[in-house]
Amino acid sequence: MKTFENISLKEYNTFGIDVKARRMVVLEPGDDLSGKWKEERGKLLVIGAGSNMVFTKDYDGTVLILNGEEVRMDGLFVRAWGGMMMDDLVQWTLDNGLYGMENLSAIPGTVGASAVQNVGAYGAEAKDFIERVEVYDLQERCHCTFSNADCQFAYRDSYFKHHPNRYLILRVTYRLSREFVPNLGYKALEGLPHDTAQQLREAITEVRWQKLPRPEEHGSAGSFFKNPVVDEATYRRLREQYPDMPEAHSVTQPLSYTVTYKLSAGWLIDRAGWKGRVQGRAGVWPKNALVLYNADGCTGDDVRALAKAIQQDVKQKFGVALDPEAIII
Ligand SMILES: Cc1cc2nc3c(=O)[nH]c(=O)nc-3n(C[C@H](O)[C@H](O)[C@H](O)COP(=O)(O)OP(=O)(O)OC[C@H]3O[C@@H](n4cnc5c(N)ncnc54)[C@H](O)[C@@H]3O)c2cc1C
Structure with a gap:
C-alpha cells in the first residue's frame, strides 16, 4: 500500500483534467485492507483508470486506486484483480484459449469498473460474462461476494453504480468459452475478418479507434x-x-x-x-x-x-x- 498527499489527478483521468486529491491510497493484490487508510472525514472516491470521470474541482478526500495485475484461470472461469486493465484481460483470455470477450476489446478502464459500468460494445456487455464480483465493503468493513444476479446489471448500470464508493471491487470472475463463436450481429462489424478470435479483436480495435479520439x-x-x-x-x-x-x-x-x-x-x-x-x-x-x-x-x-x-x-x-x-x- 502506498499513500500520497496533495497529488495531481491529471494522470488518473482520461480527460486529462488537472485537479488535485488531498490524499491517494494505492492498493495492490495482497495488501491488508483492514482500515489503515480509513479517511478521517469519511470522504472516499474509488478511481479505476478515470476513463469515465470528469473532475470539476479538487477532491477534498481520499482517492483509492487499485494497482497491479493478478489473473487466474480455473476451467472456464477467469478471476482477475480489479485494478487490471480490461483490455489486457481480454488479450490474456485469448492467449489462454478462452473466448467470448473479443467484442469488448480496447474499452479503456479496469476490470473493477467493468462490473460497475457493465461496459459494453458491439452487441456484448460485461454482464454476459461476469459470474461473481468480490468486494470489500468500505462501510461495513468486510469482504463479500456478489453473484451476477446480485449485481442487478442493466444498460451501463449495476447495483454498484447506485451505491457509489461503498464497495471496492477487488476481483471479478468471468465465465468464458473454449469455443470461439464470433458475435458479428452488430452492423459496424459486418465484413470484419474473423477466422480467429485474435483477428476479430484486432479488427474491432481498429474500427473503434477510427471513431474515437486517441487518449x-x-x-x-x-x-x-x-x-x-x-x-x-x-x-x-x-x-x-x-x-x-x-x-x-x-x-x-x-x-x-x-x-x-x-x-x-x-x-x-x-x-x-x-x-x-x-x-x-x-x-x-x-x-x-x-x-x-x-x-x-x-x-x-x-x-x-x-x-x-x-x-x-x-x-x-x-x-x-x-x-x-x-x-x-
Ligand atoms: C476513448 C474511450 C472509449 C470508451 N468506450 C467505451 C465503450 O465502448 N463502452 C463502454 O461501456 N465504455 C466505454 N468507455 C467508458 C469507460 O471505458 C468505462 O466506463 C470503463 O468501465 C471505466 O473504467 P475505469 O477503470 O476508467 O473507471 P473509472 O472511470 O475510474 O470509474 C468509473 C466508476 O467505477 C467506479 N470504480 C472504478 N473502479 C472501481 C473498483 N475497483 N471498485 C469499485 N468501484 C470502482 C468509480 O468509482 C466510478 O464510479 C470509453 C472511455 C473512453 C475514454
Missing part, C-alpha cells in the same frame, strides 16, 4: 451520454418528423409490458448541429457526436457547460432528455 492526443471519457430510452409515442413522433432518424429496436419492459425504444444519442446531437463544434476548451468529436473531448487544456467546468448546452438544445429540438454516462465529480 494520447485528445482526452475524453468515450461516449459522454447514454442512448435515451423513450416511449412508443415519442419514437413514432420523431420517426415521422425525421424520417432519416435511425430505426430503433423496441424493448418490452418486463414488469409493465410497456414498449420502449433506445434512440441514438449520437444522431440526436449530430442532427442538432453539434458535431465538430468547440465551446470554450471542450468540443464534440468531429467523427463521433457522442464523444466530448478536451480540445485544449479544458477544465471540468468547460465539459460540464458544453454538456449542458447540448442537453438543453436536444431537449428543445426533439423533446428528448439526454443523461450523461460519464460521472461528474
